[in-house]
Amino acid sequence: MTAQILVVDDEPDLELLVVQKFRRQIRAGDIGFLFAHDGIEALGMIADHQDIDIVLSDINMPRMDGLTLLERLQNEESPLSTVIVSAYGDMANIRTAMNRGAFDFLTKPIDFSDLEITIAKTLRHREILREARYRQAEAERAHASLSRYFSPNLALRLVSSTDGVDLAGQRREVASLFTDVADFTRLAESLEPNLLSELLNEYLVGMTDVVFAHEGTVAKIVGDALHVLFGAPTDQPDHATRAVACALDLDAFAEEFRRRMFTKGVALGATRIGVHAGPAIVGNFGGGRFFDYTAYGDTINTAARLEAANKQLGTRVCISSVVADQAEGFMGRPVGDLMLRGRMTPLRAFEPLRPDSEDNSGVATYLAAFARLETKDPGAIAAFAAEVGLRPEDPLASFHLKRLLNGGKGIQIEI
Structure with a gap:
């Protein structure tokens, strides 16, 4: 390409x-020259020729001098590399030009060997600038893409190759979290498209903001449902603790959002959340053409099943004992031993609670009733009946009472 x-x-x-001294480079197509007689004419030529690489400008000229031209050029979004030419005795103006952003300077009378070296050096500088801008643009595009999945801090780390974060398929210990809005498909069919779009976008922005606040990874968004990972693509030794905290904050946001929608006449269903932890295969499985960072394995399937179990249990958040055992300072109510279809052994599940929540006043009496249920004590019916009488809005206590009244025994629950 001609400079x-x-x-x-x-x-x-x-x-x-100039034409005579650089005739070989001009004939070879390495360099091309344009000429202007003052700053005003130069600005016009720059506007007409977007491919100019270097401006070689005298300082003392009529109409617009070189210093004024330099100032105008430096105010552009992508300033051209400028080399200032002036008499050796005019060092004050040369110093001013360098302070205003000139890349280099030459003194008159011009030494054409020096001019050739200066042009070559300036062109190398221009190439470095172009490469830096290209890399920055690529990084910004990559960051914009990755920010849809990862928290802003992690997205910046992934863009930087020096961090060495591997997105290829690998087995990792993760916490997997699924969310889904109850009866959303039926609601979507009843809403106008513009209202549905506004509602769903606001909901998903709020939910992903919560996930990113806990430095989780949004592996998938399907309609109103989210799949979130902790412990991938980077190690998070506290992935279970993060997952529980995130689940509670997602529940709080979803319930507040649901109340706001109700005041607008939209009966949005509850958001159900399931969390499980264990090994999974995670990585970018987009087939080389698409970016699709996701996870596979029994851990992922179990988390999805726990999310779905909320519908039967009456809860909004259901986590496995694996997560509860790993989460620091965990507080919650045991749900029971769930027999999930496809699993050979039951999985103890919990409803997590905030340690400082006002709703925890009935935890002790619930735990006492659950202990009777666990030992198949006939007094479990009375204990849960009393619990429902005190807190009729507690769906989990009502679930157990209904099971007992229908002949159920113990804490094993078919899901």
């Missing part, structure tokens, strides 16, 4: 000298 150089000087013989 274009704009020479700005009012000396009438300079154009002929």
Whole structure:
């Protein structure tokens, strides 16, 4: 590609000298020259020729001098590399030019060997700038893409190759979290498209903001449902603790959002959340054409099943004992031993609670009733009946009472 150089000087013989001295480079197509006689003419030529690489400008010229031209060029979004030419005794103006952003300077009379070296050096500088801008643009595009999945801090780390984060398929210990809005499909069919779009976008932005606040990874969004990972793509030794805290904050946001929608006449269903932890295969499985960071394995399937179990249990958040055992300072109510279809052994599940929540006042009496249920004590019916009498809005206590009244025994629950 031919490097274009704009020479700005009012000396009438300079154009002929420059063309003569650089005739071989001009014939070879390595360099091309344009000529202007003052700053005003130079600005016009720059506007007409977007491929100019270097401006070689005298300082003392009529109408607009070189310092004014330099100032105008530096105010552009992508300033051109400028080399200032002036008499050796005019060092004050040369110093001013360098302070204003000139890349280099030459003194008159021009030494054309020095000019050739200066042009080569300036062109190398331009190439470095182009490469830096290209890398920055690529990084910004990558960051914009990754920010849809990862928290802002993690997205920045992934963009930086020096961090060495591996997105290829690998087995990792993760906490998997699924969310889903109850009866959303039926609601969507009853809403106008613009209202549905506004509602869903606001909901998903709020939910992903919560996930990113806990530095989780959004592996998938399908309609209103989210799949979130902790412990991938980077190690998070506290992935279970993060997952529980995130689940509670997602539940709080979803319930507040649901109340706001109700005031607008939209009966949005509850958001159900399931969390499980264990090994999974995680990585970018987009087939080389798409970015699709996701996870596979029994851990993922079990988390999805726990989310779905909320519908039967009456709860909004259901986590496995694996997560509860690993989460620091965990507090919650045991749900029972769930027999999930496809699993050979039951899985103890819990409803997590905030340690400082006002809703925890009935935990002790619930635990006492659950202990009777666990030992198949006939007094479990009375204990849960009393619990429902005190807190009729507690769906989990009502679930157990209904099971007992229908002949159920113990804490094993078919899901």
